Amino acid sequence: MLAVNNLTKTFGQNVAVDDATFTVDQPMMIGIIGRSGAGKSTFLRMMNRLTDATSGVLEFNGRNVLDLKGHERRAWQSDCAMIFQQFNLVPRMDVVSNVLHGTLGRRSTVATLFNLFPRDDIHRAIDILERLGIAEHAAKxxxxxxxxxxxxxxxxxxxxxxxxxILADEPIASLDPMNAQTVMEALRRIHEEDGRMVIANLHTLDTARRYCDRIIGMRDGRVVFDGTPGQLTTGVARDIYGAGDDFSEGATSTEIRDDHEQLEEAERLLAKVTV
Structure with a gap:
């Protein structure tokens, strides 16, 4: 389905994504991990055509999406939806209208200008909100x-x-553990129930292991790991993040734990600092 070959993006002398290559032969949920500046967001932006690649090929179902222009490029951006860390909603607009903005790519200029939506689209938007457990907030x-x-x-x-x-760029980075879990479970259900490919940039290893079928690790713009959650050992994680032996997965965890577990983790970290 998806073939990424020698994909590279440079900004002047800086290489953001360096010769990235991998293939995906079926819909799956993929987590991309790595420290800030590893190239994760730039990769997703190239995939969605928000940023042009410097070189390389990115094929979906045999078509190089990097060559698309005009209408074809906009159509691809509809086929490759993007979810951002900061939500990118219109704050003063009601919820259902924000959802309906997902149809802008196929609406006329006049309909967009006057915010006119077909009844079927309105019903579909509410159905989707219901599916995600927030239909009661549609008018807020x-x-x-x-x-x-x-x-x-x-x-x-x-x-x-x-x-x-669906591309998700750090979708839970600004959320508390409870909301992070709810959002990740929603993305996982969408993948399983709809058969859609989901690619999410993630900071936390426990989240990637729990929700993803496949994990890609990036460091300094390069793909340095491509495997299953079970293959993502602590040693591999150290290599991805460029960390030493003191690397602690617990420090990046988003798991919901009880007070006793949190106290034990705090005492363990304090002991390391004291030593």
Missing amino acids: RAEALSGGQQQRVAIARALMQDPKI
């Missing part, structure tokens, strides 16, 4: 919702595009 302004709820609105907007691929 987006800014009135919690961060986790706003991210689910952003997911609903992406689903309105009926995409073949």
Whole structure:
């Protein structure tokens, strides 16, 4: 389905993505991990055509999407929906209208200008909100919702595009553990129930292992790991993050743990600092 070959992006003398190569032969949920600046976001932006590649090939179903222009490029961006860390909603607009904005790519200029939506689209938007557990907030302004709820609105907007691929750029980075879990479970259900490919940039190893079928590790723009969650050992993680023996997965965990578990983790980390 997806073939990435020698994909490279440079900004002047800086190489953001360096000769990335991998293939995906079926819809799956893929997590891309790595420290900040590893090239994860730039890769997704090239895939969605928000940023042009410097060189390389990115094929989906045999078509190089990097060559698309004009209408074909916009059509690809509908097929390859993007979810952002900061939600990118219109704060003062009601929730259902934000979701309906997922149809902008196929609407006329006049309909867009006057915010006119077909009844079928409105019903579909509400159905999607229901599926994500937030239909009761449809008439509220987006800014009135919690961060986790706003991210689910952003997911609903992406689903309105009926995409073949959903790209999620750090979708839980600004969320608390409870909301992070809700958002990741929603993305996982979308993959399993709809058969859509989901590619998510993630900071935390426990999240990648728990929700993803496949994990790609990036360091300094290069793909340095490509394997299953079970193959992502602590040693491999050290290599991906360029960390030493003191690397602690617990410091990046988003798992919901009880007070006793959190106290044990805090004592363990304190002991290391004391030594």
